[in-house]
Amino acid sequence: MAEFAIAPAPVPTVPIEGEAQAFPVRRILCVGQNYAAHRAEMGGDDRAPPFFFSKPSDAVVPPGRDPAYPSRTQNLHHEIELVVAIGKPGADVAPDAALDLIFGYAVGVDLTRRDLQAAAKGAGKPWDAAKGFDDSAPISAIRRWSKAPPAGRIRLSVNGETRQDATLDDMIWNVAEIVSEASKLWALAPGDLIFTGTPEGVGPLSRGDRVEGEVEGVGRLAFTVA
Template identity: 55%
Template sequence: MSITDFVFAPQVQPSVAVRGSRQRYAVQRIFCVGRNYAAHAREMGGNPDREPPFYFTKPANALLPSGSVMAYPPGTQNLHYEMELVVAIGAPVFRVTPQAAGAAVWGYAAGLDMTRRDLQAEAKAAGRPWDTAKGFENSAVITELVPLAETGELKAGAITLAVNGSEKQRGDLSDMIWSVPEIIANLSQFYHLQPGDLIYTGTPEGVGAVKPGDRLSGRIEGLGELSLEIGAAD
């Protein structure tokens, strides 16, 4: 008998591939920033001003590699895409300043925050949490991570998404209401951030619905490309 005898075998550690390496980045938590682009905040009926950022989370096993086929999830008739810059934390930080927060960045990826928009609207109307709308299986699509040493700090650059070859989202990383260091600093007021934490940093305007058979392609300048196909209903 082993020292720890589990009732069921533990699940495989969620992780993300690292570009140009056999190593993988083990993921513990996924934080997501809501409404971090002014135009998207207006699009969703929110305030585009610089009010304090707010967050929601996804489980680590929601990760889905770019290039996959995502089964259309149950419980929704309105599945939406949200193209985002993803930040991987590489050093412990707690109650850090924005000036010091940049040192905690290990690397970046492109990601999709997939959302059951109808369930989110129902939750908003009832003042309830967004978990069923945001935290479902395969809802955190992600490319390979690229180390900061290869990209440098990503402060600006086009972020785009197309569906079936038709562009739907276009923005610039410089349009973020809260920059990456500011997000890390603010989030660290509430959590002891650690290596293994991913932060999805918000999406530009142009979010919309997809259906089975749709093909999504996204790109972040200086980082790389993302792809996803929507499969039949699960």
Template identity: 45%
Template sequence: MASTRIGASAAPRSAACAPTPELVIPPLPVPTLPVAGEHGVFPVRRIYCVGRNYLAHIKELNHDTREPPFFFQKARDMLVQNGATIPYPTLTHDYEHEIELVLAMKSGGMNIPASQALDHVYGYAVGLDMTRRDLQNQAQEKRQPWEAGKSFDHAAPCGTIVPAATLGHPPTGRIHLEVNGVTASDGQLNDMIWSPAEIIAHLSTAFEVAAGDLIYTGTPRAVGKVGPGDKLVAAIDGLPSLQVSITS
């Protein structure tokens, strides 16, 4: 189980009874994802992404293979539903795909032991970590944050979530992506350096993981450019495929 937060206390009675402030603008909708076999949808709280979790991908980008994976975030309103058509992003000439297994969390906490981490997973989905690679590379060279390269509109396509109660966990098997019917990326989930349980455990040392969080777990080798007119089909064994098309 997750560790208990130290120092937490109940809200003062006066605060609990205070009227809710009126919003000065209409509330924004909570992004959601469909769930296989359910009428209900999964509400999304945060999106975390793991960097450098497949050895072959680390090598193809010429990064140090001794470094552990690290985390960055995308805003939840950057989610894209299966079947969507998304615009080619601005400011880039190197727009690339990265197919990933996505963990959908039903609970969490701080300092979660790896042995208990999968108890907090609601289900799994196929995701795409879309990347403006040229902007990411420029930021790395200048030692600047990655937001421009990783966190932008329509940067987080994600498919239908399959509950772990149905699928079991974690999934195993092939992870692959086709662009216009041609295989562009192909690998195995067991090629991950860090397993889903280890990812959750490590993430929870830096952030309080919670229900509604999505965790993109890294991509295998052979990331590549896409452009207007391209159709991407991302698939992982046992999960519904994710399809998106790129327009100008």
């Protein structure tokens, strides 16, 4: 085996609830506009299917660390999401077999440079700088899960004021469909995380804001924008 010319980067990890072991993050996939009301507030077509984009694995911000306010933006937005953690490999998986790939679930916030996203959309350019920047994926501990997917409330508050409040049943594509569709575009592998979309109510964050999010039955997430 060849030696590395430089020291390899450490593998990003997320804690597993109640366990000493951690979940190594391989890749982060995200579903866009998967709640009808959020799609409407973003000016999307209600008939179009959700789509995927990605973040680098080292965008994760595990519990206990606060994300930094990013550079080159004046309009940082919060988007709370149910996160699927993949524990088994699978490619071109049917929806009725997709849940077998799931290790567990977590609460995540897809932080977005909304002004850069709008500019990229208008110019027909990629969203990478708007979505895949450093500290753009705060996440809770992962809860192991072996039953039907969560179906409770998903909500987020900023400085005690509720901004987003919906139920997971409002998703256009359910968890099994999302995992199945992702497996047709990529060969999924243990360590992959899939952010499943956000409900309506996304909005701006400022330095010092306290963000608290919850997915009923899955967990809570809290951080201060540093």
